[in-house]
């Protein structure tokens with residue numbers, strides 16, 4: 048079994064981006080600037096945005112974090128988005144998800160200038176991705192493609208089963224794994240909460256990408272020998288004995304599934320760190336497209 052080490056690969060990517068930024072600085076160019084809007088006080092979301100800001104500092108990007116209260120109205124958020132759309136200093140920005148209930152997420156994401164949409168969530172960018180056009184690919188699926196690429200995991204002609212159909216991971220992942228090129232060219236099945244007899248489907252898969260958010264959902268008996276396992280789950284499970292009071296748990300029963308897998312991502316240290324690295328890549332791309 049080979050561990051797909053997202054922590055290591057994301058560090059490699061950050062080092063590569065740092066070199067690009069040094070070249071920009073040497074030419075007297077302005078460095079990429081990422082902004083992140085966070086609405087509310089969700090602990091996990093605050094951690095992720097803090098990691099994004101830290102990653103920007105590490106590679107030499109500028110960053111701006113905008114905190115808005117939990118009671119922010121949709122109009123107030125749309126005004127802030129308009130401000131960022133029109134701010135020439137900002138190359139790309141994200142709105143950290145999930146958003147509080149009073150805000151229509153889809154409406155908000157559609158308000159982002161597609162050229163600054165470094166999360167790749169705007170329908171125009173999603174459509175471009177589906178049509179194999181060059182665009183911002185959502186960071187988590189982009190990170191998974193990069194991991195498969197850097198570890199030379201064969202995807203052509205394989206059967207990929209995606210568990211979960213979220214707009215952020217499952218849906219784009221299913222499109223990307225089936226597209227022409229590498230990684231891709233695989234035959235994709237997408238499963239969700241209404242899928243019947245899921246074990247029958249997962250046990251035929253060469254590659255399983257689980258983005259369900261149910262701790263230890265994928266058991267060894269659901270997986271065939273030598274399958275490639277990508278675990279996108281990052282659930283915080285209460286654990287009084289750990290210093291933080293919780294442990295991060297993936298969708299995959301790692302201890303048992305890893306004994307059968309050919310390649311597997313750990314949680315933590317797998318797909319999560321790749322998400323941040325690929326957001327930086329998208330921000331670099333946004334900067335290049337604007338200049």
Ligand SMILES: Nc1nc2c(c(=O)[nH]1)N[C@@H](CN(C=O)c1ccc(C(=O)N[C@@H](CCC(=O)O)C(=O)O)cc1)CN2
Pocket residue numbers: 091094095096098141142143144145166186187215281295314315316317318319320321322323
């Ligand atoms: N606007 C967005 N919102 C959300 C996205 C996104 O891509 N754009 N994805 C997730 C959250 N996310 C980034 O925003 C994210 C999740 C997890 C990690 C990560 O590095 N996880 C670590 C564990 C960290 C921990 O202690 O909690 C790991 O897996 O090793 C990074 C980014 C939803 N929202």
